[in-house]
Every structure is written in C-alpha cells, then in structure tokens.
Amino acid sequence: MSVVTAPKAMFLRDLRRSMRRSQDLAQPLVFFIIVITLLALAVGPDQQIFVRIAPAGVWIAVLLATTINLDRMFLSDFQDGTLEMLVLSSASLPALVAAKIGAHWVTSACPQILMAVLVCILLGIKTDVIMALALTLLLGSPILSLIGAVASALTVGLRGGALLLGLIILPLYMPTLIFGTAAISNAALGLPIAAELYFLGGVAVLAASLAPFGAATALRIRLS
Amino acid sequence: MRQDFNHLEVAGLACARGEKTIFAELDFTARAAEVIHLQGRNGSGKTSLLRILCGFARPTAGLVTWNGHDIQQHQDSFFPNVGYIGHRRGVCEDLTPLENVQFAGALTVPKPERECRDALARVELTHVTETPARLLSAGQNQRIALARLLINSTPLWCLDEPFTALDRDGRTIIEAIIAEHAAAGGISIIATHQSMSLDTVSVQSLSLDPV
Numbered sequence: 001m002s003v004v005t006a007p008k009a010m011f012l013r014d015l016r017r018s019m020r021r022s023q024d025l026a027q028p029l030v031f032f033i034i035v036i037t038l039l040a041l042a043v044g045p046d047q048q049i050f051v052r053i054a055p056a057g058v059w060i061a062v063l064l065a066t067t068i069n070l071d072r073m074f075l076s077d078f079q080d081g082t083l084e085m086l087v088l089s090s091a092s093l094p095a096l097v098a099a100k101i102g103a104h105w106v107t108s109a110c111p112q113i114l115m116a117v118l119v120c121i122l123l124g125i126k127t128d129v130i131m132a133l134a135l136t137l138l139l140g141s142p143i144l145s146l147i148g149a150v151a152s153a154l155t156v157g158l159r160g161g162a163l164l165l166g167l168i169i170l171p172l173y174m175p176t177l178i179f180g181t182a183a184i185s186n187a188a189l190g191l192p193i194a195a196e197l198y199f200l201g202g203v204a205v206l207a208a209s210l211a212p213f214g215a216a217t218a219l220r221i222r223l224s
Numbered sequence: 225m226r227q228d229f230n231h232l233e234v235a236g237l238a239c240a241r242g243e244k245t246i247f248a249e250l251d252f253t254a255r256a257a258e259v260i261h262l263q264g265r266n267g268s269g270k271t272s273l274l275r276i277l278c279g280f281a282r283p284t285a286g287l288v289t290w291n292g293h294d295i296q297q298h299q300d301s302f303f304p305n306v307g308y309i310g311h312r313r314g315v316c317e318d319l320t321p322l323e324n325v326q327f328a329g330a331l332t333v334p335k336p337e338r339e340c341r342d343a344l345a346r347v348e349l350t351h352v353t354e355t356p357a358r359l360l361s362a363g364q365n366q367r368i369a370l371a372r373l374l375i376n377s378t379p380l381w382c383l384d385e386p387f388t389a390l391d392r393d394g395r396t397i398i399e400a401i402i403a404e405h406a407a408a409g410g411i412s413i414i415a416t417h418q419s420m421s422l423d424t425v426s427v428q429s430l431s432l433d434p435v
Contacts, residue, residue, distance in 0.1 A: 005330065005334055006330055006331050006332075009326075009327055009330035009331070009334070010327075010331075013316075013319070013323070013327045016319065016323070017316060017318045017319060020318040020319075020356070021318055076316070077316075079312065080312055080313065080314065080315060080316055080317065081310055081311075081312030081313050081314035081315070082314050082316060084278075084280065084308055084310060084312070084314060085308075085314045085328060085331060085372075086331070087280065087303065088278070088303045088304070088306050088307075088308060089303070089304070089331035089332060090303070090304035090331070090332045091331060091332075096331075223280045223281075224275075224280055224281045224282060
C-alpha cells in the first residue's frame with residue numbers, strides 16, 4: 001500500500017462530507033460577503049476611498065471568515081469518534097491531518113478567493129491590484145488554514161472553544177496580513193511585489209511542514 | 225488469520241481522575257482467543273480502562289504491554305492492532321454505511337467494495353447501505369460501527385458497551401461475531417453491564433468494583 005492511499009481517502013471523504021453539508025459550505029462565504037458589504041456601507045458613497053481600501057478589507061474578511069470556520073475542522077470527527085479511528089490507523093496521523101487541512105482549505109478558502117476576485121472586478125479595481133490580491137490570498141490562505149489547524153486541534157471539544165480559538169489565532173495571523181496587504185499597496189503604486197510573495201511562500205512552506213505534526217500531537221493530547 | 229502468540233498484559237495499573245483514585249493495582253493478562261468481560265458499577269472506570277488499554281490515555285501508574293512491548297512506547301506498532309468502539313461510534317452521520325465502512329477500510333488497507341458490502345450484510349444492513357447514517361437509528365449506527373470493526377481484521381478488540389441500542393437480533397449477531405473473533409485467535413475486551421452468552425469461548429470476568 002502506498003503512503004498516500006489513506007490520506008487520499010481522508011481528503012475525498014472530507015470533501016464528500018462537506019458537499020453534503022451545504023450550510024457549512026455556504027456559511028463562511030456568506031459571512032465574507034456580509035463583511036465586505038458592511039465595509040462598503042461604513043465607508044459611504046465615496047467610491048474613490050472604497051476602491052482604495054477594498055483589497056485590505058477583502059483580506060480582513062478572509063481572515064475573519066477563516067477564523068469563524070476553523071473550529072469545525074476537527075469538531076465533528078471529535079464528536080463522532082472518527083478521531084480515535086484516525087489515531088489507531090496504520091497510516092501516519094500527521095499525513096491524515098494534512099489531508100484534512102487540505103480538504104478544509106479547498107472547501108472554505110477557495111470559494112472565498114474566487115469571490116474576492118469577483119468582488120474586486122465588480123468594483124473596477126486595477127488589474128495589477130487584483131492580481132496581487134489573488135496571489136497573496138493563494139499563498140496566504142494556506143498559512144491561515146495551517147496555523148489555524150494547530151489551534152483548532154488544541155481547542156477541539158472545549159467549552160467556549162470557538163472564542164478561545166479566535167483569541168489564540170488572530171495575533172498569529174498578523175504577519176500574514178501585514179505582508180499580504182503590503183503587497184497590495186505596492187501593486188497599487190506600481191511597485192514590485194516579489195519580496196512579499198517570497199515571504200508568504202516561505203512561511204506557507206514552513207507552516208505546511210510543521211503544522212500537520214503540531215496538530216496531530218495536539219489531537220493526541222485532546223484524546224487522552 | 226491465526227495469531228496465537230498475541231497477548232495483552234496489564235501490571236499494577238492505576239487510574240486517577242483529579243484527587244480521586246478510580247482503580248488501582250489492576251493485574252490481568254488477555255491471551256489469544258480469550259474474551260474479557262469487564263464489569264463494574266457506573267463510574268468504576270470501565271471506559272477509562274478501555275481507553276488506557278487502547279493507548280489513548282496514560283495510566284497514573286502501571287504498565288500495559290502488547291506481546292511484551294510497552295504500548296505507550298511502541299504506539300506506532302501497537303495502534304494498528306486495535307479495533308475500538310466507544311460511546312462515540314466513529315460513524316460519520318453525513319456518509320452512508322457503505323462509505324463509512326469503505327473509509328474505515330482505507331485507513332489501513334483499502335478493501336474492495338464487495339468486501340465492505342459483505343461486512344454490512346453480516347450485520348444485516350444490506351437494505352440501507354446507501355442511506356446517510358443520520359437517517360438511521362441508533363441501533364443501526366451501532367451496527368455500522370460493528371461492520372467497521374469487521375472490515376479491519378485487528379487482533380485486539382476493545383468494545384465499550386457494544387450492546388447499546390441493539391435489538392435481540394443485533395445482540396445475537398455481535399455475540400456470534402465475538403465468538404468468531406475468538407475462534408480466529410483474536411482477543412476481545414468488552415465492557416458491558418449485560419450478560420453475554422458465549423458458550424464456546426473462554427470468558428474471563430473482571431470486576432472493577434472495590435471488594
């Protein structure tokens with residue numbers, strides 16, 4: 001048996017489960033749209049200001065939508081006893097956890113990125129800025145999911161876990177947010193954004209190589 | 225698959241929750257083809273003991289060894305030997321029984337669909353293999369968990385109240401399955417308040433109540 005068989009089964013199972021729970025799929029996306037709409041209402045009728053701050057607003061909205069959705073990453077597996085099965089599996093737990101994080105990213109972050117790009121196109125934002133936004137989100141949102149997975153595993157099943165999760169995770173998201181929005185400001189001024197993209201790429205690789213192990217260990221602790 | 229050499233040995237095991245000792249100085253050995261019937265009042269530590277035996281939780285004192293190796297130190301080689309059904313059954317309610325069993329199989333070695341259907345037929349769920357588990361009853365969900373146990377032929381079964389929600393047919397099925405498991409050389413550790421009729425199998429009773 002190859003080492004990817006079990007993680008692949010895990011990934012496909014999580015995708016299938018998400019497809020059957022359409023409300024889980026829709027909630028972060030609707031939340032995202034509401035935050036953007038609130039921002040537009042708060043800024044008022046000045047189109048110029050809104051266009052300037054919209055990309056940063058989109059980043060914040062993605063950050064918040066990811067955070068409110070994080071507690072679901074392991075919750076139902078914790079509640080229905082699947083987690084015990086995963087621990088007892090002959091496949092490595094970090095690999096299974098990585099597959100779960102991947103499935104969570106596909107179902108929660110991907111639709112948001114598409115929606116973000118769509119919103120920016122509708123607002124008539126410059127193509128360079130939209131490109132910068134899409135690239136930073138593509139590199140940044142996996143970081144959010146990966147770091148979030150560790151915190152989500154630590155707090156799964158705790159009373160008030162969702163709030164605790166937010167308190168743990170939002171400070172850790174600051175560097176990603178700073179570099180993501182810095183790239184967008186640079187793009188708006190016509191400056192290169194390579195440095196920020198390299199940074200985000202580096203952090204994404206670092207998170208991808210460490211977070212599954214951290215989350216797996218946290219899950220083992222939560223089970224004992 | 226006969227595995228006559230398997231044995232689980234428990235020595236001086238103690239478990240405490242906070243200040244309160246739940247059980248202490250527990251010794252027993254479970255050998256191949258044996259069934260251990262774990263009994264005790266509510267709160268006597270049956271579930272805690274099972275979770276320690278599976279390696280999920282650490283005991284306060286004492287040692288659990290599987291074929292001579294400490295299970296806490298050799299978790300990676302021990303875990304694939306264990307089949308566990310707890311109060312949380314490990315059944316995803318958004319998936320169908322068939323998908324649940326297939327996923328459980330894929331976590332070790334992927335099984336052909338026919339084998340998964342056979343396991344579901346064994347627990348008499350043939351007519352609902354494609355119905356999401358959320359639409360099935362508690363007893364039927366318990367049967368899915370049993371099918372999940374059947375698909376991975378692990379030598380050590382730790383079952384926590386496996387008769388919960390099962391009807392008389394279900395009880396007969398699970399007793400037959402446990403007897404077959406023992407006949408094939410497997411070890412079952414079963415925590416239940418109910419009596420089991422396992423005539424052909426050597427059953428060791430273990431009470432966690434203070435004497």
